[in-house]
Amino acid sequence: MDNVSSNPPRSDDRNGPASSEGRTGEPAPMTDTGAGTPPNVSRAPLNLGGATGAPTAAAAPKAAVPPRPVPPKPAPPRPAAAAGDRITACKTFFTKLHPGAIHFLDEQIAKWLRENPQIVIKHTNVIQGEITEKKTEPNILIIVWY
Numbered sequence: 001m002d003n004v005s006s007n008p009p010r011s012d013d014r015n016g017p018a019s020s021e022g023r024t025g026e027p028a029p030m031t032d033t034g035a036g037t038p039p040n041v042s043r044a045p046l047n048l049g050g051a052t053g054a055p056t057a058a059a060a061p062k063a064a065v066p067p068r069p070v071p072p073k074p075a076p077p078r079p080a081a082a083a084g085d086r087i088t089a090c091k092t093f094f095t096k097l098h099p100g101a102i103h104f105l106d107e108q109i110a111k112w113l114r115e116n117p118q119i120v121i122k123h124t125n126v127i128q129g130e131i132t133e134k135k136t137e138p139n140i141l142i143i144v145w146y
Helices: 099-115
Strands: 090-096 123-132 136-145
8 A cells, every 4th residue: 555645755865964954074062052041951060979079058968767677687507417317308398480489488498497496407409390280380399308
């Protein structure tokens, strides 16, 4: 279908004037503010919080920042298994590979370890692969040998 328009097609003149004013070969001016009008952009240096610049009089007062909550201290590390200790059992954890499920898995493993302080972990295996249920999805399996 033809492009029906009231505008005639433009010619492809790449060697013509660079601007509508007919200037060629000269760079565009940095500021074109007119006669005696100040530019709309501040030329003052920015103070990004460093100690090298003098504070400006127009600086706004800083708002009070509430203190950050102190994160809980991590649990002390469990004692490492001695070289002669035997593996007596294992526990397998698995979940789908998406952030919410992995977060739940972390909580599940931590809860299991808190409920069983007598457990000394001897070895762990981590396996990632496809598990087929209703549909095939990537999963992660964590096997804790103790």
